[in-house]
Amino acid sequence: MARWPVRENEVPQLAANLSMLFTELNFLDRFAAAADAGFRAVEFMFPYEETPDAIAARAAACGLDVVLFNCPAGDWAGGERGIAALPARTRECRAGVGRALDYARVLGCRKLHLMAGLVPFPSDRAALRDTLIDNIRFAADLAAGDGIEILLEPINARIDMPGYYYSTSEEALAIIDLADRANVRLQYDIYHMQVMEGDLMRRIEAYVERIGHVQAADNPGRGEPGTGEINFARIFSLLDELGYVGHVGCEYRPTTDTLSGLGWAAPYLSAEN
Secondary structure (H helix, E strand, O other): OOOOOOOOOOOOEEEEEOOOOOOOOOHHHHHHHHHHOOOOEEEOOOOOOOOHHHHHHHHHHOOOEEEEEEOOOOOOOOOOOEOOOOHHHHHHHHHHHHHHHHHHHHHOOOEEEOOEOEOOOOOOHHHHHHHHHHHHHHHHHHHHOOOOEEEEOOOOOOOOOOOEOOOOHHHHHHHHHHHOOOOEEEEEEHHHHHHHOOOHHHHHHHHHHHEEEEEEOOOOOOOOOOOOOOOHHHHHHHHHHOOOOOEEEEOOOOOOOOHHHOHHHHHHHHHHO
């Protein structure tokens, strides 16, 4: 597995995505596996099959911070990918935000991803936009008192999520501007943005003040860093140079098993300990 030198002060705070890593284990057992591998933080997609108290107890026992998860996103198994832009689902969306905040308060999590959803056909784009902005404002205002940020993530439409409401940084940032809330920020997934727009370093430099969370997977294949074309060593150096102090979520599909694919992360995990 690819390894590279780590500069003295360059220590990205890695978070294991427990929806993608250690999937041979039951969800709650993945916390100990992540801690044993050297992680000090975790993220995941949806925690709602477990109680917040059970998750909090497992995270605390393993010395892990929970740094990010998604608000409920509709019928995921049925193909839905969020409902925040769907006018007929506003009540459900807002109830889901409330549920996510209940979990976030117990877990001490300060970042929630609100998913816009797939654009239906046919659709009234103005109605979708207005609904999305209203729901973002609702979520942001509800979360602000707890110091929680609402994140919007552009997701690539070429491979992983055709039809998603926004698939580029500029599209997501335009919605953030319209929502006009200080605690709404960009979730920048390096893999998705390499697929859709490339020019990663210049875009990160331009957007770093608006980025609330970074996620990492290589391209092609969405495997671990070092399996594709992205120069993660240089990107991590840039994040360090720019003063990014958030986490980098390891949201990738291991090419073999999780532990065998963590060679790339060993210098960073060692530096965290």
